[in-house]
Amino acid sequence: MTLIMIMLAVIGGATLSMQAAINGQLGSKVGVFRSAFLTFSTGALITGLLIFYFEPPQAVTLLDVPKWQLLGAMCGVPYIVIMVLAVQRIGTAVATVAVIFGQLLMSMLIDNFGWLGNETIHFSASRIAAVICLAIALYFIHSSNKTSA
């Protein structure tokens, strides 16, 4: 089960980098906000269609949950804006590493304290070892971006 979920996450990452490559092409022609808008509106249309035909009825709707649970996009969209502003000033290499650093730090915190209604997964020796492996990986991503940029 865990293995399937990890595979899924890896596939998700692969689609994400395909999306980044495609959107990069589009963004260079029509502008970043336009390409982001296209991504979100196409995504909304597709999930709308999927809901219409495939989603089983749910007891709770989006309008019933506490409002803070709907803030997901408010955390995702600033990322796009920040990246547009930052890449010009600090370069892709530093920006990539900084994003991943922020992502990991926050995800460890959320897991450890069970924030936002998630299950608690405490720090352990192997988790800390995993973080060290990632720090090394980040160093290599950084130096690879630097030589190629």
Next chain:
Amino acid sequence: MQFLMIFFVVLGGAGLSVEAGLLGPLGAEVGELWATFSIFGVGAALTFILMLFFSPRNSPSFFAQPSWTLTGGVLGPIYVVILTIATPAVGIAMTMIGILAGQVAKSLLIDHYGLFGTAHRRIDTKRIVALLFIVAALVLMAQS
């Protein structure tokens, strides 16, 4: 100024994890597709406003672009649905590291073959080493 910018980028990355953290529990309550829809619906509204005010004025139309460059929005929902399904099962950190592994692996392939019109770039050993360490991190995470 540089330092401040880096700080903002770290915050942006933290935002991505918060987004994943919000999505998992939300998907469990209202269904994965509705949770995904909330992201894209709100995202479309926000980026429309940004586009309206901050986009360059006479940029070329979407319909003047080759249609494959418009497929980014088809891939997005796949990613968000996966986030919604995976985070409750394996936790946010593990999901994020899995995503990272997929990203690095795929970006190696994209660069190597020059897919999607990006510049053709040979496979680079540094990124392969990075990928190996990310996989090691995944294994360590799975053990805990």
